[in-house]
Structure formats: C-alpha cells, structure tokens
Amino acid sequence: MLTNRSLLSPVLALIWVLPAPVGAASDMREEILVIVNSHIITRHQFQQAVEQEHAALYRQFSGKELDEKLKEGREKTLQGLIDSFLVEDKASDLGLGQRIGDDYLHAYIEDIKKQNNFATDADFEKALRGSMGIGLPEYLKRTKQQILQQEVLRSEVYTKIAIEDQELRAYYEDHKDEYKKATRFRIRELVLAKGATQQEGDAAKATLAKIQEDLKNGKSFEELVKLHSSSASKGTGGDLGWMEKGLMRPAIEQAALSLKAGAVSTPIDTDKDIILVQLIQSENEEARPFAEVKPQIMEKLQEPKAQNAIQQYLANLRTRGNVRFMVPKDQILKG
DSSP: OOOOOOSSGGGGGTSOOOOOOOOTTOSSOOOEEEEETTEEEEHHHHHHHHHHHHHHHHHHOOHHHHHHHHHHHHHHHHHHHHHHHHHHHHHHHTTGGGGSOHHHHHHHHHHHHHHTTOOSHHHHHHHHHHHTSOOHHHHHHHHHHHHHHHHHHHHHTGGGOOOOHHHHHHHHHHTGGGGEEOOEEEEEEEEEEOOSSHHHHHHHHHHHHHHHHHHHTTOOHHHHHHHHOOSGGGGGTTEEEEEETTSSOHHHHHHHHTSOTTOBOOOEEOSSEEEEEEEEEEEOOEEOOHHHHHHHHHHHHHHHHHHHHHHHHHHHHHHHSOEEESSOHHHHHHO
16 A cells, blocks of 8 residues: 655545546536536546545445445535635635645655655556556646645644643653653674584584684674674674664564673574674663654644634635535435
C-alpha cells in the first residue's frame, strides 16, 4: 500500500478529492446531479466516489457496523463532493493555487517515492495504476486538490484555534512518557558461520579463539571483522549504525547494552553463527525536550477543537455558495 505525507490528515475524511470527469470525447451525455458555483457533479463522478468510499468501508468494518456505515455513506460522499468544490473556490479566492506550483508537487512526489522505495516515476506510476487505477498526471491533479483543501483549512481554521503555552506545557508534563527518545545503540558485529559439518564448526571455534587472543593483544575489533566476519557488514567493519531497542535479537541487545563503549561481548551462540559485538555508543531512554515536541502537542490539542470548527466553517461555505440540485437530493441518495 502506498503511504503519503499529509499536512492535516484528519481533515481528509471530511471532504473529497474529486474523481476525474468523463472525457469530452464520450458520446454519452452525462447526467448532472448538482451544480456547485460554476462546477458540476455528474452521476458518473458521484458513483465513482461512492464506490471508493464503499471499498474503504469494507476494509475497515464488518457486520452491523458495516451496514450502518454503508447507509450513511452515500449522503456523506455527496456532501464531501459538494464541499470539495466550495473549498477549491475558497482556495482560489485566497490565492493559494499560486503557491502549489510544479516545483512543490515535484518535491512532494519525490518524497512519496522515497517513502515507498520507488526508484523511478515508471515504478511509481505502475503502483498507482495497481492500487488506485490512475496514472501519474491524474494523481498529481488530485494531490494538488488535496493540498489546496488542506491549506484552506489550515489558514482559515487551524491558525485561529488558540492553545495557550501553559496548556501545552501542562499536557507535556502529564504525558512525558509519550514523548521519550527510545534507548538506542550502535554496535559492530563479527559473525562466524558454524557451517554444516562438525569440521566446519570446529574451524569456526578455532577462529574464534584466535580472534579473542588477538583482541587481548590489542588488535582492533574493526580490523578483525574485516579479516574474519562472514556477514555482509564486513565491508563497513561490522558497523550496523544506530539501532533502536527492540529491533534486534534479544541476546544481541542484552549483550550490547551491558557493555561499556569500546568493549567486546562474550560469544553469542546461535543456531547458525557465533557472534561477537562491540559497543560503539549507546543512548538511554529520556524525555524529549518540550521545544522539540511542542508542535506535535499543539496539533494533538487542536484536533478536537478543529473538528467542530471545520464543520462550522464548511457550513458557512455552503450557506454562501450557490449549490443547486438538478436532481432531488432524496433521489440521488436512493441511487
């Protein structure tokens, strides 16, 4: 599944990114359901959005809860489509479209590709077609719509929700455990394969004895790794970089965290290998500074207030906008 960065992720459940309209070359004349200012919502667009919503609901719910969500789904989807046009027009009024240019979108897409390990645009587009049924141009269009919607709500709603610094600090003090830097460590490993036979196992033990003797005589662990290790980390002198606690075998973590910087562990015996580790550096779990986590706390405390404020803001846009139902609403909702 594709992951995506988001400016205001909770907002996305409230308004829709419109599916692509039916092409002008189509011989079929599309039925217009709703006119929103100068925009139209066709039956095809609405049905596409309903199908997308239903697919998402089937992934999240089941049984009676699913039935209830499906009953509400058509009305919420229709309102979301209407709201998307109202917010899009507001973005135009605020001049936000000029800020989201090609350079911004390119950087945005590059970030998504990096998150999902896509080396090329072609790989990314292949994944888009498989998961969403659209190509890169349509994805860029929808992404721009989404960002504009988010920016409108940020500037018109979120920035107007005041949270006093005292409230932020109080929350930080009460929830320090949620904002801790995890224990992490950096080690070098030296791995000796036991092999498949008794003879190979005995040879590994003999090599281990020689390594331990060389360590006593002052030879560097890094050099011994390059000479003897069977691991892929041999090329970097066994350096595995920074690792958070909980990501490696318990025996290796316990050995690493019991060492002082520069010290080497006793042999760690596994089914296939004999492993020595050297601790380079470790950092114990500690609370992150308030200044570092303040933006996260701000967003968390704003969110409950923002949901009500967003609904009120959208209601005001609906009142001011020109929304005309070309087909009675109850008929649209019946399908």
